[in-house]
């Protein structure tokens with residue numbers, strides 16, 4: 023049967039059908055999100071924050087993304103798997119960018135790649151699409167530029183910044199991008215972009231009018247229930263507390279001798295045991 027086609031997404035938009043994308047970085051979580059019916063999985067460079075413990079996405083490498091993409095691809099058969107191109111894997115040199123994008127498809131097994139940025143990456147996006155590499159765009163709060171922005175701040179708030187974002191979105195569509203992520207921008211601006219494009223917009227902190235939404239899995243699942251929740255994220259579960267409680271119960275049972283019992287232990291037959299005892 024194969025994976026969902028990227029071309030379906032434009033049809034879904036035309037039909038007014040909304041959809042969800044979610045991040046996953048490993049085999050068990052990718053399996054679970056596919057079983058739940060997610061059509062698109064993003065192997066986001068947010069893995070730097072949520073699984074590798076960095077305080078931004080800047081340190082994430084090509085090798086990190088390839089490694090995690092392979093695990094996600096092994097776990098799934100239907101979902102479109104999009105791999106984030108990490109910081110400095112496409113900004114320095116277009117030829118290197120092409121080879122890196124190729125690696126994500128050839129070695130990683132991804133269906134598509136995602137790049138942050140607007141008009142300045144449009145020629146590269148066109149070249150990738152012409153080479154057979156499906157590209158998802160990413161505008162607004164592009165976390166790889168956190169040091170340029172001076173923090174994770176709402177983008178596109180001034181008339182000039184909003185106009186630039188709309189122009190960038192159009193340029194990405196013209197270059198052949200199959201969808202565009204809009205991150206942390208005012209909801210009315212995301213609505214305007216959504217109305218003006220034929221390709222789907224995928225929002226995160228971009229309001230309810232986008233064609234699709236994306237969330238970081240670990241935020242949704244409440245893995246970090248001790249941190250202040252990000253405004254754009256909604257906790258659909260509190261797995262942090264559930265994991266901590268389970269590990270506490272395990273520690274207590276080991277320390278108190280309640281685990282393991284016969285139920286989780288293996289027997290030996292009486293004859294072998296007798297022979298062993300005799301041998302001294």
Ligand SMILES: Nc1nc(=O)c2c([nH]1)NC[C@@H]1CN(c3ccc(C(=O)N[C@@H](CCC(=O)O)C(=O)O)cc3)CN21
Pocket residue numbers: 067068071072078079163165174175176206238240241251252253254
């Ligand atoms: N766990 C996690 N979730 C994410 O969505 C995420 C990451 N990590 N790491 C990579 C980037 C960084 N992102 C971030 C990080 C912080 C804010 C933040 O602090 N937002 C403020 C609102 C910003 C404003 O008011 O201008 C907030 O209060 O949530 C937003 C996006 C999004 N991505």
Ligand SMILES: CC(C)C(=O)C(=O)O
Pocket residue numbers: 045064065066067068069106160203205226236237238
């Ligand atoms: C938040 C999404 C859009 C992302 O780029 C990531 O998870 O890295």
Ligand SMILES: [Mg+2]
Pocket residue numbers: 066067068079106
């Ligand atoms: Mg990312």
